[in-house]
Amino acid sequence: MAFIAKATLFLLSVAVTVKNSLSFNQTSGIPGNSVSPHVDIHRDRFMNFTELSGHYGFATEEHTVTTEDGYVLTVFRMTGRDCVEFNKSPVLLMHGLFQSADAWLDAGPDAGLAYLIAAQCHELWVGNQRGNYYGRRHVRLDPDRDAKFWKFSTDEMGIYDIPAIVDYVLKNTRQEKLIYVGFSQAVGTSLIMCSERPGYCDKVSLIIALAPATRITNIKSVMLKTIFETVNKLQGVLLSTGVHELFARGALVQGLLGQLCKFRSTSRTICGTGLGLLDAFHPGSIDDDALQLIATHTPAGTSTQTLVRYGQSLKTDKFQKFDYGKAKNLEIYGTERPPVYNLDAATAPVALFYGLNDNVDDIEDVFWLKNQLPNLVEAIQIADPLWNHFDMIYSRHVKKLVYPKVKQYLFNYS
Structure with missing residues (x-):
């Protein structure tokens, strides 16, 4: 435990001290970025969402959604290879903390949920929440110069980002409702939308909640807990010294991981072990190709304030808004x-999916949420007893252990 905590603090200190000062040129195809990718035999390791899905024969369009408070988000529409007509209800996928839309592709065409859902001729939309490399734009603010750009947490994602994307998808598909599939943080932001934006929950015919993260009182991940606690304690120092963004793609942490994990000889040892330390170990669940892709896409960047909010969440048994202090x-x-x-x-x-070996979204917190939801249709425990948090989106067994039930719900609610 002490080793994990020390390693986490070192990782965080690297993320803070170098932030964006060192780029590893892995941002090809990202809006607003003209940096060229590395030349590598594993060319797909450095493709963006459109390029990577196209590499496997899927057609993808890039769309731009602007939120009410001016954030500019890239949203992808992805269609299957042989689809002429689509199932009635559009499907929206939303990612978790430190991730982007790319996370839904990282498990590969035989396991990534974006591939599996699009192949079944659902009209699939894949969104991004503010702060990652697809959501690092604003109509007025410059993320590299304006600290105000980074004054957000999951609260604003739920109040502005999710409603804006929902409205955009429904307008473009001419439908009244969509099916929402969220992983981890994205489940919490969808519930924030329902709480704070009257009428928006009526635009969602079903929420598929994969490893939902709302309250995290009982989190077991020492590494994540240390990051959240440290950022929360140091928020005054960080913000006063201009550290408003953490774990950006292309900065030292992600860039180093991308380089070390792009080779099969090191991906399992370094990235497999690192992912296990973040969550729980499940040997062989995430294959080497997926690990290599994860390292090039993750972490995708977020605000310091978002991590402060998670630090606050450790100290309460409630799912509550950002704590600004008594006066504010x-x-x-x-x-x-x-x-x-x-x-x-x-x-x-809500159809809720959970694993018994999840060190991020502890079973006690899952059951707490289960008991709060007024319209829970089913809580699905994944059959594998070693199934952990990141297995839900990255495991090579997703097609066998998760997708059959997801597929059933998609067709039932289409």
Whole structure:
């Protein structure tokens, strides 16, 4: 445990001290970035979402969604190879913390949920939440110069990002409802939308909640817990010294991982072990090709304030809003304590998927959420007893252990 904590603190210190000062040129095809990729025999390791899905025969369009508060997000529409007509309800995939839309492709065409869903002729949309490399733009603010750009956490993602993407998808598909598939943080942001934006839950016919992260009181991951606690404790120092963005793609942490893990000889030892330390070990679940892709896409960047919010979440058994301190809470919320989110407003049907070996989203927190949801249709325990948090999106066994049930729900609610 002590070793993990020390390693985590070192990783965080590297992320803070070098931030964006060192680029590893792995940002090809990202909006607003003209850096060229490395030349490598594993060319697909450095493709963006459109290039990588196209590499496997899927057609993908890039769309731009602007939120009410001015953030510019890239959203992808992905269609199957032989699809002429689509199932009625569009499907929206949303990623977790430190991730981007690319995460849904990292498991490869035989396991990545984006590939599996698009191949079944669902009209698939894959979104990005603010702060990652597909959501690092604003109509007025410059993320490299304006600290105000980074004044957001999951609260703003749920209040602005998810509603804007939902509206965009429904307008472009001329449908009244969509099916929402969220992983980890993206489940929490969808529930924030339902709580804070009246009427938006009515636009969702079903929420498929994969390893949902709302409250994280009982998190077991020493590495993530250390990161959250440290950023929370040091937020004043970090923000006063201009550190508003952490774990950006192309900066030292991700760039180094991308280089070390692009070879099969090192991907399992370095990236497999690292992912296990972040979560729990499940030998052989995530294959070497997936590990190599994960290292080039993750971490994808986020705000310091987002990690502060997770640090705050460790100290409460509630799913609540950002805590600005008593004085500012009174100014913003009208109360000294941050209000809790109204999960009774999450009226959309929810199918909840969880694993028993999840060190990020502990079973006690999953069951807490299960008991709060007013319209839970089913809580599905993945059959493999070693199934952990990141298996839900990256495992080579997704097609066998997760997708059959997802497929059933997609057709039932289309």
